[in-house]
Amino acid sequence: MKQFSVNCLFCLHCCLMNIPAELFMTHEFLPLQLLYGIAEDLTSEDVRSVKFLLQKQLPKNKLQENASMLQVFLEMERNGIIKEDNLTMLKDMLQRFRVDIKKKIDAYEGKKRENYSREEVCHPVSVSVYPEEKGAEGEAAKLHGKIYKMKNNPHGYCLILNNHIFKNPCYNREGTLQDGEAVKRVFKWLQFETVEYMDLEGKEIRDTVKEYSKKDHRYMDCFVCFIFSHGEKDKIKGVDDECVNIDDLVSYFTGTNCPSLAGKPKVFIIQACQGSGHHPSVAVESDSSGHLEVDASPLTSIPDKADILIGMATVEDYKCYRSPKTGSVYIQSLCEKMELLCPLRTDLTAILTEVNNEVARRDLKGFKQMPKITSTLLKRLIFEVPQ
Incomplete structure (x- = not known):
């Protein structure tokens, strides 16, 4: 009988389970022997337990009864839950009901670290990654891979401007309270001083943002601002229907207007439409249910300054969606991804890209939503998780 390698066994099993080749090919860098062994060791009850614990991290259609453990592993890898160098989430789950398998993972990781140590002794690597260069290209090379300092406690203010009840009750934004709770x-x-202001008029939005730009941020690492409201192109609406220009709000935090945040990251996350258009849906799997509403709102552009990131719920000219019961698709996805990926030291831009991917895959009552990231960050922004 022909002998198969571990990788061949894994691929053979994938073929037998009708897993598309493009999915299992992505596993060429994962610890195949370990994952295959775990899948073989888990009982049917164990597999059900794993699927239950992953309900918030993976789409429901990926956790159906007929989904094998290998298929679940593949989906976990695609969503960044397991990686070659980080199996923490998997270990945490198995610790609850299969300590014996969790210990196998510990042993595997210990052996891998041992092998890496031996390789470093035999093949030392030069620490001079970027040669000294002059000019813009040299400066960019030195900045590449650097991380913004996040050492203070609190790291900074997280300001939430959340408009729920409008002067005209027809414009009330049900579900936005759930967004505020998730962000808080x-x-x-993440050790931010989190403050939420509800139901602000246009002038109050402007004055509140300006007030925070005048605060002393010298002992802060970062500033984060969430804005949930209706609006028009380029503008946010107050509950009195008065519009505020988004560019004006962001400009309060330039180096000139807010010197104590100069060189530090400023993040603005805006849940709002940027027009009245609907993204047509293509043939993708549905991953949403329940009644959805839209927030009529803005397009934004940032000043030509560094260290600013803006995450928008949708691209220009289109609507974004909010459930009156569970909150907005974009904000809820962002909070879930941050809880999952911040412990893995994933930078914010990468997290927002994961959110883009997840939101774009959803079928929203026949339409689609495509979030947008605009960034002039010069370094990676990684939120430190308290130990």
């Missing part, structure tokens, strides 16, 4: 939960966990 995540950023308090």
Whole structure:
């Protein structure tokens, strides 16, 4: 009988389970022997337990009864839950009901570290990654890979401007309270001083943002601002229907207007439409349910300054969606991804890209939503998770 390698066994099993080749080919860098062994060791009850624990991280259609453990592993890898060099989430789950398998992973990681140590002794690597260069290209090379300092406690303010009840009750934004709670939960966990202002008029939005730009941020690492409201192109609406230009709000935090945040990251996340158009849906799997509403709102552009990131719920000229019961598709996805990926030291731009991917895949009552990232960050922004 022909002998198969571990990789061949894994691929053979994938073929037998009708897993598309393009999915299992992505596993060429993962610890195949370990994952295959775990899948073989888990009982049917164990597999159900894993699927239950992954309900918030993976789409429901990927956790159906007929999905094998190998298929679940593939989906976990695609969503960044497991990686070659980080199996923490998998270990945490198995610790609850299969400590014996969790210990196998510990042993595997210990052996891998041992092998790496031996390789470093035999093949030392030069520490001079970027040669000294002059000019713009040299400066860019030196900045590449650097991380913004996140050492203070609190790291900074997380300001939430959340418009729920409008003067005209027809414009009330049901579900936005759930967005506010999700953001407060995540950023308090990340050691930010989190403040939420509800139902602000246009002038109050402007005055509140300006007030925070005048604060002393010398002992802060960062500033984060979430804005949830209706609006028009380039503008946010107050509950009194008065519009505020987004560019004006961001400009309060330039190096000139807010010198104590110069060189530090400023993040603005805006849940709002940028027009009245609908993205047509293509043939993709549905991943949403329930009644959805839209927020009529703005397009934004940032000043030509560094260290600013803006995450928009949708691209120009299109609507974005919010459930009155569970909150907005974009903000809820962002909070879930931050809880999952911040412990893995994933930078914010990469997290927002994951959010883009997840939101874009959803079928929203026949339409689609495509978020947008605009960034002039010069370094990677990694939120430190308290130990």
